[in-house]
Amino acid sequence: MGNPMKIRAASKDGVTEIKVLMSHEMETGQRKDANGATIPAWFINEVTAKLDGKTVMQAQWGPSISKNPYLAFKVKGGKAGDKVTVTWVDNKGDTRTDEAMVT
Amino acid sequence: MRTQQFERRQVLTFLGALAAAGFVVPRAAFANWDKAAFEAKTVDDALKALGAGTPASSGDVQIIASDIAENGAVVPVQAVSKLPNTERIAIMVEKNPNMLAAAFDIGPETIPEVTARIKMGQTSNVLVVVKADGKFYSAAKEIKVTLGGCGG
Amino acid sequence: MDRVSMGLAAFLAAAAAAATAAYAQQKDKAQEGIEAYREALQDGNPAELFEATGEELWKTPAGPKNASLEGCDLGLGAGVVKGAYAQLPRYFKDTDKVQDLESRLLTCISTLQGKDTKPYIDSAFGTPPKEEMNALAAFLSGQAKGTPIDVTPKHPKEQAMYELGKRMFYFQGGPYDFACATCHGQEGQRIRMQDLPYIPGNTGAAAGWSSWPAYRVSAGQMWSMQWRLNDCFRQQRFPEPVYASDATIALSMYMAATASGATMKTPGIKR
Amino acid sequence: MKRIVLTAAALLLLGGPALAQSAGTWGPGADDAAFAQMLKASFKDRGIAKLDRLSQDETQAFCSDPVASSGPAAAARREEIEKANLATVKWPSDGTWMGDWKEGEKIAQSGRGNTWSDKADQPNGGNCYNCHQISAEEISHGTIGPSLLGYGKTRGTSEDALKATWAKIWNAKSSNACSNMPRAGHMGILNEGQIKHLMALLLDPRSPVNK
Numbered sequence: 093m094g095n096p097m098k099i100r101a102a103s104k105d106g107v108t109e110i111k112v113l114m115s116h117e118m119e120t121g122q123r124k125d126a127n128g129a130t131i132p133a134w135f136i137n138e139v140t141a142k143l144d145g146k147t148v149m150q151a152q153w154g155p156s157i158s159k160n161p162y163l164a165f166k167v168k169g170g171k172a173g174d175k176v177t178v179t180w181v182d183n184k185g186d187t188r189t190d191e192a193m194v195t
Numbered sequence: 196m197r198t199q200q201f202e203r204r205q206v207l208t209f210l211g212a213l214a215a216a217g218f219v220v221p222r223a224a225f226a227n228w229d230k231a232a233f234e235a236k237t238v239d240d241a242l243k244a245l246g247a248g249t250p251a252s253s254g255d256v257q258i259i260a261s262d263i264a265e266n267g268a269v270v271p272v273q274a275v276s277k278l279p280n281t282e283r284i285a286i287m288v289e290k291n292p293n294m295l296a297a298a299f300d301i302g303p304e305t306i307p308e309v310t311a312r313i314k315m316g317q318t319s320n321v322l323v324v325v326k327a328d329g330k331f332y333s334a335a336k337e338i339k340v341t342l343g344g345c346g347g
Numbered sequence: 348m349d350r351v352s353m354g355l356a357a358f359l360a361a362a363a364a365a366a367t368a369a370y371a372q373q374k375d376k377a378q379e380g381i382e383a384y385r386e387a388l389q390d391g392n393p394a395e396l397f398e399a400t401g402e403e404l405w406k407t408p409a410g411p412k413n414a415s416l417e418g419c420d421l422g423l424g425a426g427v428v429k430g431a432y433a434q435l436p437r438y439f440k441d442t443d444k445v446q447d448l449e450s451r452l453l454t455c456i457s458t459l460q461g462k463d464t465k466p467y468i469d470s471a472f473g474t475p476p477k478e479e480m481n482a483l484a485a486f487l488s489g490q491a492k493g494t495p496i497d498v499t500p501k502h503p504k505e506q507a508m509y510e511l512g513k514r515m516f517y518f519q520g521g522p523y524d525f526a527c528a529t530c531h532g533q534e535g536q537r538i539r540m541q542d543l544p545y546i547p548g549n550t551g552a553a554a555g556w557s558s559w560p561a562y563r564v565s566a567g568q569m570w571s572m573q574w575r576l577n578d579c580f581r582q583q584r585f586p587e588p589v590y591a592s593d594a595t596i597a598l599s600m601y602m603a604a605t606a607s608g609a610t611m612k613t614p615g616i617k618r
Numbered sequence: 619m620k621r622i623v624l625t626a627a628a629l630l631l632l633g634g635p636a637l638a639q640s641a642g643t644w645g646p647g648a649d650d651a652a653f654a655q656m657l658k659a660s661f662k663d664r665g666i667a668k669l670d671r672l673s674q675d676e677t678q679a680f681c682s683d684p685v686a687s688s689g690p691a692a693a694a695r696r697e698e699i700e701k702a703n704l705a706t707v708k709w710p711s712d713g714t715w716m717g718d719w720k721e722g723e724k725i726a727q728s729g730r731g732n733t734w735s736d737k738a739d740q741p742n743g744g745n746c747y748n749c750h751q752i753s754a755e756e757i758s759h760g761t762i763g764p765s766l767l768g769y770g771k772t773r774g775t776s777e778d779a780l781k782a783t784w785a786k787i788w789n790a791k792s793s794n795a796c797s798n799m800p801r802a803g804h805m806g807i808l809n810e811g812q813i814k815h816l817m818a819l820l821l822d823p824r825s826p827v828n829k
C-alpha cells in the first residue's frame with residue numbers, strides 16, 4: 093500500500109492550488125544492484141486527483157519521474173472544506189489513496 | 196502484450212478488492228497507461244504514439260525550469276499552456292532512455308500549469324507537448340545537468 | 348532545437364575566446380541557474396514524508412517494554428519536542444554525557460523501550476533498523492523549525508566537547524591529508540558548484556547546522572546529521588566514524604555552538 | 619598593578635583541573651591524551667579505509683594546528699617541512715614529462731578513489747576540478763585552488779616550469795607546507811603515467827587549458 097501521501101490544497105481568489113508529495117521508489121529499470129543484476133522497474137504510472145468528487149487531473153507517468161514524486165497544479169473553483177482525493181497506481185498494481193481538506 | 200494484459204488483470208483484481216473495501220475510486224477513473232508512448236526510445240516515436248505527429252512550435256507553450264540542474268535525479272519543471280481548450284500536456288526528456296516522463300490530462304476546470312520533477316541522465320533538451328483543441332503544439336528548453344559534490 | 352544550437356554556439360564562442368569578462372559572465376549565469384534550481388526545490392520537500400513516518404515511530408509503542416518514545420527527555424523535559432532539537436547537543440545528567448539528537452534517541456530507545464541499541468549502531472544508514480533514526484530526526488528537527496539555535500557550552504563536559512570538536516575539525520589524516528578545515532576552513536569557496544560553508548564563522552556554521560537533517564535529492568534519501576557527518580568522513584578518506592560516537596558529537600557541538608543564534612530551517616532539502 | 623595581575627594568573631593556573639588541562643591551541647578538555655582517546659573510541663576500519671589513516675605523519679601533525687603552523691614563528695618549521703616533502707618527489711623515470719591531455723582531462727574530472735566505498739584495484743581520480751578551474755568548457759569547478767586556465771600559455775614548457783609543475787602534483791607540500799592540495803604522487807593516489815597526463819592537460823599547447 094505504500095506510505096501516506098502529503099497533500100496540501102489551498103483556495104485563494106477562486107483558484108485551488110493542490111500540491112502532492114508521494115512516497116515511491118520510482119525505480120527506472122536501468123540501474124544495477126551491487127551484484128550486477130538489473131533492478132526491475134517499479135514506478136507510479138497513473139495518478140488521479142479529484143476535487144469535491146470531480147476528476148480534475150489524470151496523469152500518466154513513466155520512470156523518468158523523480159523518486160518520491162511531487163506534483164502541483166491549480167484548479168478553478170473549490171473552497172475551504174472541499175475534499176481533495178488523490179490516488180496513484182504503480183506498475184506492480186499497488187495503489188494508494190489519500191485525502192485532504194481544502195484550506 | 197500478454198504480459199501487459201496479465202498485469203492489467205492483476206491491477207483490476209487488486210483494485211476490485213480495494214474498491215469493495217471502499218478504499219479506491221472506481222477503475223473507470225483511470226486512463227489507460229500508454230505503453231507505446233512511454234516505451235518509445237526516440238522523440239519521433241513518442242510523438243507518433245501520442246498521436247502528435249510533428250507539433251507546431253508555439254510561444255504559448257512554456258517551460259519554467261532553471262537553466263542548470265544541480266543534480267539530474269530531481270529537476271523541477273513547470274509546464275504551462277496559454278492555449279485555449281488545453282486537453283493534455285506531456286513532458287519529454289530527449290536524451291533519457293525513457294524519454295516520455297509524463298502526460299497530464301487536464302480537466303475543463305484545471306488551469307493548464309503543472310509542476311513535476313523529472314530525472315535527467317545528462318544535459319538534454321526538455322520538450323513540452325500540448326494538445327489543445329485537437330491540435331498539437333510544443334516548446335523546448337535545454338537544461339544543463341552539472342556534476343556536483345566531490346564526486347567521490 | 349534552434350535554441351540548443353544557438354546556446355551551443357554561444358557557449359563554444361565563449362570558450363574559444365576564453366576572455367575573462369565573458370567567462371565571468373557565463374559563470375554568473377551558471378550560479379544564477381543553480382540558485383533558481385535550489386529555489387524550485389524548496390516548494391515541495393519530500394522530507395515531509397519522513398517527518399510523518401518519524402512522528403508515527405515516536406508515538407507508537409515498541410520494544411520489550413512496549414513503550415513509545417513520547418516520554419523521551421531531549422533536554423527540555425520528558426516528552427517536550429517543540430524546539431528541543433535547536434538546543435542539542437547538550438549535557439544530560441542521567442547519562443553524564445554530552446549527547447546529540449541521535450545518541451540521545453539511542454538512550455531513550457534503550458531505557459524507555461528496552462531495545463538493544465547495537466543493531467541501530469551497527470546497521471548501515473538507510474537500512475533497518477537505523478533508517479528509523481532518519482525518520483525520527485526528520486520529525487524532531489521539524490519540531491524545532493523556526494526556533495533559534497541555542498547551544499552555549501556551559502557545563503565543563505560541554506566545553507570539553509566543544510574544544511574536542513574544534514580540534515577534530517582541524518585534524519588532518521588519510522592519504523589526501525584532508526581535515527574538515529580543508530574544505531570548510533576558508534570563506535567563500537566552492538567545491539565544483541557547491542558553496543562550502545565556512546564552519547568556524549557564525550554564518551557558515553548556521554548554513555550547515557540549520558539545514559540538516561535534509562532530504563538529499565541526489566540519492567532520494569533522508570539524511571540525519573550523523574549520516575551527513577559519516578559521509579563527510581568518507582569523502583575525507585578517513586576510516587568510518589562509529590555511529591553516535593564522541594568524535595561526531597564533538598563536531599556537532601562545535602558546529603551548533605558556532606551557529607548559535609541562527610534560526611533552524613530543518614528538515615532541509617539538498618542537492 | 620603588575621603584582622595583582624600575576625596573582626590572578628597564578629590563581630587561575632591553580633584554579634581547577636579543567637584549566638590545568640588546557641594545552642596550546644586547544645582549550646580545556648581537548649589535550650593530546652583526551653583527543654587521542656576520542657579518536658580511538660570513535661573510528662573503525664571499513665573497506666580499504668583502515669584506522670592507520672589516523673596516524674599522522676609530521677606534515678599532517680604540524681598542519682592540524684592552525685595557530686601553531688601559521689605566523690612568523692612557524693616560518694622555519696614550514697621551510698623544513700617543505701624541504702622534506704620536496705625530497706620525496708620522484709622525477710619521471712624515462713625523461714618524458716608529458717602524456718596525453720585527453721587522458722589528463724578524464725583524470726582531472728574524476729573524484730573517485732580511496733574512500734571506504736572504493737575498491738583498491740580501481741584507478742583513482744585526481745579530484746582536480748573539485749578545487750580548480752582548468753579548461754573553460756567545464757563550468758562545474760571548485761575555487762579552493764587557483765584557476766589553472768591558461769596555465770601552460772603563461773608558463774611555457776621550460777625545464778623549470780616542467781619541474782615546478784611536476785613537483786607540485788607529486789607532492790604539493792614541497793612548496794607550501796600546509797597546502798590544501800593532496801600529495802598525489804607521494805601518497806600513491808596517482809601513478810607516474812597519470813601525472814604525465816595531467817602535466818599534458820596543463821602544459822601541452824594543444825590542451826583546451828591553453829587555447
